[in-house]
Amino acid sequence: MKRYDLITPEGTRDLLFExxxxxxxxxxxxxxxxxxxxxxxxxxxxxxxxxxxxxSARNFRQESLYKLTDSKGRLIVLRPDSTIPIARLAAxxxxxxxxxxxxxxxxxxxxxxxxxKGRSDEVVQAGIELIGGDNVKRAxxxxxxxxxxxxxxxxxxxxRLEIGHIGYFKELVAQLNLEDDVIEEIRMLISxxxxxxxxDLLDEIGDNDITRALKQLPSLxxxxxxxxxxxxxxxxxxxxxxxxxxxxxxNRLSSLxxxxxxxxxxxxxxxxxxxTGIVFKGYLSxxxxxxxxxxxxxxxxxxxxxxxxAVGFGVNVDSVARHLERMGANxxxxxxxxVIFGEKGxxxxxxxxxxxxxxEGSKVEHSLFNSFEETVEYARSKGISKVITVADEITETNx
Amino acid sequence: xxxxxxxxxxxxxxxxxxxxxxxxxxxxxxxxxxKGRKLxxxxxxxxxxxxxxxxxxxxxxxxxxxxDMGVVGKDTIQEMEGKFYELVDLGFGRCRxxxxxxxxxxxxxxxxxxxxxxxxxxxxxxHFESKGMDVDIIKIEGSVELAPLLELAxxxxxxxxxxxxxxxxxxEIIEDNICPISAxxxxxxxxxxxxxxEIENFVDLVEKNL
Numbered sequence: 001m002k003r004y005d006l007i008t009p010e011g012t013r014d015l016l017f018e019x020x021x022x023x024x025x026x027x028x029x030x031x032x033x034x035x036x037x038x039x040x041x042x043x044x045x046x047x048x049x050x051x052x053x054x055x056s057a058r059n060f061r062q063e064s065l066y067k068l069t070d071s072k073g074r075l076i077v078l079r080p081d082s083t084i085p086i087a088r089l090a091a092x093x094x095x096x097x098x099x100x101x102x103x104x105x106x107x108x109x110x111x112x113x114x115x116x117k118g119r120s121d122e123v124v125q126a127g128i129e130l131i132g133g134d135n136v137k138r139a140x141x142x143x144x145x146x147x148x149x150x151x152x153x154x155x156x157x158x159x160r161l162e163i164g165h166i167g168y169f170k171e172l173v174a175q176l177n178l179e180d181d182v183i184e185e186i187r188m189l190i191s192x193x194x195x196x197x198x199x200d201l202l203d204e205i206g207d208n209d210i211t212r213a214l215k216q217l218p219s220l221x222x223x224x225x226x227x228x229x230x231x232x233x234x235x236x237x238x239x240x241x242x243x244x245x246x247x248x249x250x251n252r253l254s255s256l257x258x259x260x261x262x263x264x265x266x267x268x269x270x271x272x273x274x275x276t277g278i279v280f281k282g283y284l285s286x287x288x289x290x291x292x293x294x295x296x297x298x299x300x301x302x303x304x305x306x307x308x309x310a311v312g313f314g315v316n317v318d319s320v321a322r323h324l325e326r327m328g329a330n331x332x333x334x335x336x337x338x339v340i341f342g343e344k345g346x347x348x349x350x351x352x353x354x355x356x357x358x359x360e361g362s363k364v365e366h367s368l369f370n371s372f373e374e375t376v377e378y379a380r381s382k383g384i385s386k387v388i389t390v391a392d393e394i395t396e397t398n399x
Numbered sequence: 400x401x402x403x404x405x406x407x408x409x410x411x412x413x414x415x416x417x418x419x420x421x422x423x424x425x426x427x428x429x430x431x432x433x434k435g436r437k438l439x440x441x442x443x444x445x446x447x448x449x450x451x452x453x454x455x456x457x458x459x460x461x462x463x464x465x466x467d468m469g470v471v472g473k474d475t476i477q478e479m480e481g482k483f484y485e486l487v488d489l490g491f492g493r494c495r496x497x498x499x500x501x502x503x504x505x506x507x508x509x510x511x512x513x514x515x516x517x518x519x520x521x522x523x524x525x526h527f528e529s530k531g532m533d534v535d536i537i538k539i540e541g542s543v544e545l546a547p548l549l550e551l552a553x554x555x556x557x558x559x560x561x562x563x564x565x566x567x568x569x570x571e572i573i574e575d576n577i578c579p580i581s582a583x584x585x586x587x588x589x590x591x592x593x594x595x596x597e598i599e600n601f602v603d604l605v606e607k608n609l
Contacts (some may be wrong), residue, residue, distance in 0.1 A: 117459065160592060160593060192483070192484055192485050193484035193486055193586075193591070194484075194485040195487070196485075196487070197485075218484075219593065221595070222595055265592070283592060283593060285589075285593050286463065288463045288464020288589055290589065291587065332553075
């Protein structure tokens with residue numbers, strides 16, 4: 001039988017040295033930012049019951065989940081997302097806490113991707129969830145500002161935050177009285193900006209203000225002028241309200257010194273069962289997928305038994321770390337300051353001296369070689385500039 | 400001058416049609432026509448860089464964002480799926496998917512599960528799933544027409560342009576509206592946002608010259 005003991009499963013990899021430093025740097029930057037805004041870290045289990053991730057507002061494709069069974073035969077999944085477990089814990093263990101809850105996470109999520117497409121099945125995500133609080137607009141604004149700060153901290157010249165509102169699409173299709181599967185088809189075509197097929201489908205439904213507006217929806221992205229265009233195409237009270245708020249958010253974010261870094265896409269229509277309000281995505285140039293995704297999801301926590309509005313986002317830490325490495329902005333592994341060599345009979349003293357230096361803040365290695373010469377050779381090959389010999393006296397040699 | 404937009408073309412017939420389109424727009428495509436063995440070719444007056452690749456790879460490159468745009472057949476898009484914007488139906492490269500069996504054989508008769516040979520297992524599976532039919536699918540890489548002749552399969556699902564090959568081999572089309580195919584212009588989701596005006600200009604030119 002073939003043994004698979006020398007390689008890691010498809011879609012996973014070992015991270016060594018520089019890769020780890022790059023990932024930790026992104027994690028630390030985000031943790032500092034989140035903690036700075038008063039968010040507290042939570043860790044949820046790596047495995048959860050399948051039931052937590054199925055159901056209309058939490059629809060995960062069955063085939064994308066890694067599944068196993070527990071000792072009672074119940075279906076378990078490797079955590080595919082962090083927001084749903086956090087919604088579960090907010091509705092259960094935190095249900096009587098004062099709101100708003102400000103929670104952040106930094107943990108792996110797993111998805112079973114198609115083979116050989118160059119996708120990772122295990123990805124570290126870090127993000128925040130702002131739960132509860134009656135003033136939805138302030139909460140949205142806070143989370144969006146945090147998202148912009150996060151993106152700017154990665155690559156302040158080459159990022160883009162794109163905002164939209166799921167209500168625009170929902171309000172339009174609600175007026176057409178369509179079957180759910182037709183709405184889903186329209187949604188998919190808008191989401192992939194498939195103009196030809198979208199036009200054909202909407203022509204079948206009929207020619208009216210709403211279908212004309214839906215036909216334009218995939219092109220409604222770009223700068224603030226998109227909002228003017230949208231209100232010219234079609235408006236009712238609800239849509240006017242949505243566009244007014246987006247405009248305010250857009251202007252406020254731009255005025256924080258991020259002119260030209262904020263854009264609008266009313267055609268963001270993914271996860272329409274899950275999101276209920278503002279939605280946004282963050283991009284870094286040269287990274288082929290969005291690195292940040294978020295939005296308002298007011299019904300999710302309610303589906304676990306306690307109604308609470310919420311808004312949040314997650315960052316793909318691995319994508320950002322790879323981007324930093326490509327740009328050469330990642331930290332490099334540095335050699336230690338010195339190698340400590342104990343002469344024969346001074347092994348204990350040498351380790352004690354090494355400990356003393358470490359306590360004082362140096363980085364040192366303890367030599368495992370029998371001779372001073374071998375130790376010097378080793379230090380040279382590793383680029384370490386000093387050898388400290390411990391015997392009756394302590395001698396420093398620069399190598 | 401900005402970094403050029405990189406566009407991946409499906410080698411072969413779609414490549415020729417696309418080059419024709421680029422020339423109609425007014426770009427000088429000599430570098431593509433006289434490419435030799437080069438795989439990345441500049442079209443400087445359009446600030447474009449053309450990459451030639453196999454159909455499936457066009458999608459892979461665009462999805463990962465190493466190419467901003469791509470030209471690929473709807474058949475490949477349906478078979479591969481993936482996350483990108485499908486902006487324009489270019490109209491060329493038209494053909495259709497058909498179901499064919501040996502002449503005179505009744506495909507839908509009997510209770511036995513039918514076996515189908517195809518280069519497009521996903522499209523075939525989806526088609527029969529929508530009919531509520533359970534079928535066995537065998538993936539064939541070369542001439543699919545062989546499979547029913549050798550009695551490996553009851554029928555085939557394949558792209559048909561004229562139908563001559565089928566006829567010459569004693570096969571007949573029993574369904575030919577499985578899905579109409581033509582070439583599409585696809586765009587990476589991030590490029591679309593970060594290089595919006597350049598891509599919109601290009602799409603405008605393309606649409607005007609179709």
